[in-house]
Amino acid sequence: MQLVPVLASNSVLNISDVTKYYGKFKALDSVSFSVDKGWVYGYLGPNGAGKTTTIRIMLGLLEPNRGEVQIGGVNPIKDPVQAFRSVGYASELPTLQTFFTAEQLLDFMGKMFRLSTQARKEKTWQLLNLVGLKEWGKRKIGTYSKGMVQRLSLALALINDPMVLIMDEPTIGMDPEAAVNFRNLFINLSKEGKTIFISSHLLDEVQRICTHVGMINKGKILFSGPIDQVLDAFTQKWVVEVELEKVSEKIVSSLKTLDSVGDVKVDGNRLMIELKEKKDVRGEISSEIFKQQGVLLSLNLRKITLEDAYLQALKGGQ
Amino acid sequence: MGALGRVCEALERVGVIAGYEWRRGIAKKSVLALVILAVAIQTLVIVSNYEFNRSSGIVPSGNAFMWISTVLEGGAQALFIPLIAIIVAGGSMSEEYEHGTADILLSKPISRIEYMFGKFMGGYSLLALVEALITVVSVGLSIGFFGAQSDLQFAPLMFLAIAYSSLIFFCLSFMFSEVFRGTTLAILLAFAMYIASLVMTPILSFLYGNVSRVVPTWAATGFPSFLLSRLITASNTVLPSADTEALYEAALIIAVYTVVFVAIAALRLLKSDVTKKTD
Numbered sequence: 001m002q003l004v005p006v007l008a009s010n011s012v013l014n015i016s017d018v019t020k021y022y023g024k025f026k027a028l029d030s031v032s033f034s035v036d037k038g039w040v041y042g043y044l045g046p047n048g049a050g051k052t053t054t055i056r057i058m059l060g061l062l063e064p065n066r067g068e069v070q071i072g073g074v075n076p077i078k079d080p081v082q083a084f085r086s087v088g089y090a091s092e093l094p095t096l097q098t099f100f101t102a103e104q105l106l107d108f109m110g111k112m113f114r115l116s117t118q119a120r121k122e123k124t125w126q127l128l129n130l131v132g133l134k135e136w137g138k139r140k141i142g143t144y145s146k147g148m149v150q151r152l153s154l155a156l157a158l159i160n161d162p163m164v165l166i167m168d169e170p171t172i173g174m175d176p177e178a179a180v181n182f183r184n185l186f187i188n189l190s191k192e193g194k195t196i197f198i199s200s201h202l203l204d205e206v207q208r209i210c211t212h213v214g215m216i217n218k219g220k221i222l223f224s225g226p227i228d229q230v231l232d233a234f235t236q237k238w239v240v241e242v243e244l245e246k247v248s249e250k251i252v253s254s255l256k257t258l259d260s261v262g263d264v265k266v267d268g269n270r271l272m273i274e275l276k277e278k279k280d281v282r283g284e285i286s287s288e289i290f291k292q293q294g295v296l297l298s299l300n301l302r303k304i305t306l307e308d309a310y311l312q313a314l315k316g317g318q
Numbered sequence: 319m320g321a322l323g324r325v326c327e328a329l330e331r332v333g334v335i336a337g338y339e340w341r342r343g344i345a346k347k348s349v350l351a352l353v354i355l356a357v358a359i360q361t362l363v364i365v366s367n368y369e370f371n372r373s374s375g376i377v378p379s380g381n382a383f384m385w386i387s388t389v390l391e392g393g394a395q396a397l398f399i400p401l402i403a404i405i406v407a408g409g410s411m412s413e414e415y416e417h418g419t420a421d422i423l424l425s426k427p428i429s430r431i432e433y434m435f436g437k438f439m440g441g442y443s444l445l446a447l448v449e450a451l452i453t454v455v456s457v458g459l460s461i462g463f464f465g466a467q468s469d470l471q472f473a474p475l476m477f478l479a480i481a482y483s484s485l486i487f488f489c490l491s492f493m494f495s496e497v498f499r500g501t502t503l504a505i506l507l508a509f510a511m512y513i514a515s516l517v518m519t520p521i522l523s524f525l526y527g528n529v530s531r532v533v534p535t536w537a538a539t540g541f542p543s544f545l546l547s548r549l550i551t552a553s554n555t556v557l558p559s560a561d562t563e564a565l566y567e568a569a570l571i572i573a574v575y576t577v578v579f580v581a582i583a584a585l586r587l588l589k590s591d592v593t594k595k596t597d
Contacts, residue, residue: 056421056591056592059421059424059425060424060425061421061424061425061591061592062591062592062593063591080424080427080428080429080430081327081331081427081428081429082427083427084425084426084427084428085427087425089421089422089425091418091421091422094418094422095417095418095419096419096422097342097417097419099341099342099345100341104341108334108337108338109426111334111337112331112334112423112426112427112428113426113427114327114330156422
């Protein structure tokens with residue numbers, strides 16, 4: 001099942017029929033999706049799929065050859081001042097101005113959003129505290145580690161208390177503890193009604209925090225919709241993951257004949273057996289493998305993950 | 319919000335970026351080094367002049383106008399100001415692309431034109447401050463070493479004339495910075511054009527007379543001198559004489575070059591994507 005992108009009337013981010021060429025290369029091909037208020041939207045795709053190009057078009061840094069982007073009903077190319085008033089952006093592995101201290105940079109960004117001196121001062125230290133950089137606030141950014149720069153980048157994205165947060169790989173380069181803290185922060189921000197758009201490779205992270213997901217490959221949107229719907233759309237919710245010493249065609253064919261099995265996918269010496277319904281059929285499967293003289297190394301029944309759906313979508317191209 | 323309110327907001331945004339550009343410029347060690355060198359050389363020129371006069375026992379008639387010759391031709395203004403202008407402007411736009419910081423700045427509530435003018439005004443006002451510093455040092459040292467100076471009321475005007483004339487190479491380098499989006503290339507090209515212009519001016523003047531006036535250095539170096547020779551009527555001035563026509567022509571040439579260079583930079587910024595260095 002392919003989910004049809006719906007351009008909702010109350011959408012905060014609206015990408016409509018956007019096509020972008022780099023020379024003759026078509027980076028985005030009629031990309032359309034929308035993100036409503038309060039959604040945490042995970043934007044997935046392999047390297048070179050068009051994720052960053054989409055984000056750069058949203059930010060008005062690239063102009064599409066066709067189509068339009070609207071943030072809060074405003075085209076950022078035509079009116080960036082209005083469009084970005086309530087937008088926060090954190091880029092992937094950002095390079096920040098190393099001649100500033102974190103305090104100075106946050107203050108400068110606050111000025112760009114016309115915050116008062118008092119508000120800037122309060123917000124600066126509140127955010128530095130939030131991202132765990134309070135002790136580093138008065139040090140030059142040039143002395144920071146990559147993870148610290150990433151954290152500061154998130155603080156910068158929050159300086160204007162944005163209604164829309166656009167983030168490109170926001171937790172990349174962070175230590176696991178910081179990444180968990182930030183995931184919780186995103187969840188809390190979404191509870192406050194903020195809209196969060198996250199481009200990420202970390203499918204587990206997306207599955208944990210996103211309410212909706214969009215997937216892009218080779219410049220085309222494969223699907224866009226609620227995360228549960230996406231999981232349902234690709235396969236049944238349960239799979240048995242099997243590791244064998246050696247996979248043979250005979251084993252695969254025989255497993256496919258079982259009533260409870262929907263499909264069997266081979267990945268090296270691993271089998272991903274999709275079930276037609278939630279049912280513990282591990283005994284049946286292992287018995288079938290033994291019958292075909294297979295050597296079973298491991299066998300797990302689990303709910304399908306976003307990663308499974310993602311990989312299937314990439315392979316299927318649908 | 320009314321039109322006036324929008325204009326005020328736009329000016330505020332330009333001001334914020336100009337302030338940012340100041341910090342960026344001051345943080346550049348090469349700029350700081352050049353400024354220190356310029357002030358040191360200016361001081362050295364004046365002290366050398368004084369020592370030469372003292373040891374040779376010559377009492378030159380132009381002592382009261384020493385400030386003019388040091389401000390205009392004392393070495394620092396002539397040599398270092400174009401260099402500082404080229405270096406400050408050469409990295410102004412391009413470094414943001416090279417470092418990836420243009421993304422962060424341009425995804426804020428600011429239009430590209432406001433951003434560019436903020437950068438321009440920040441860099442140019444920093445250059446003007448350096449020029450003011452060198453002028454003040456020159457005037458101060460001239461008074462200190464050569465006694466009371468004549469026609470000092472024109473010193474502020476002289477500073478403005480120097481600031482105006484430095485627009486040409488500042489804008490040229492600024493334009494290259496945006497067009498090529500590479501700092502080294504922008505600085506090298508602007509510097510090469512400055513040297514070529516210096517070399518070509520006398521050659522063109524010898525071969526074709528007034529045609530040489532279209533070369534940028536003619537207007538850039540001549541304008542302050544032309545203006546002051548019009549203002550100061552003392553017979554022993556060290557300034558070359560200049561007619562009104564040359565003065566206006568120099569002013570016009572500077573204005574035309576400035577407008578053309580800034581317009582090209584603006585067109586490039588408005589009409590092209592903000593690409594990442596890795597793209």
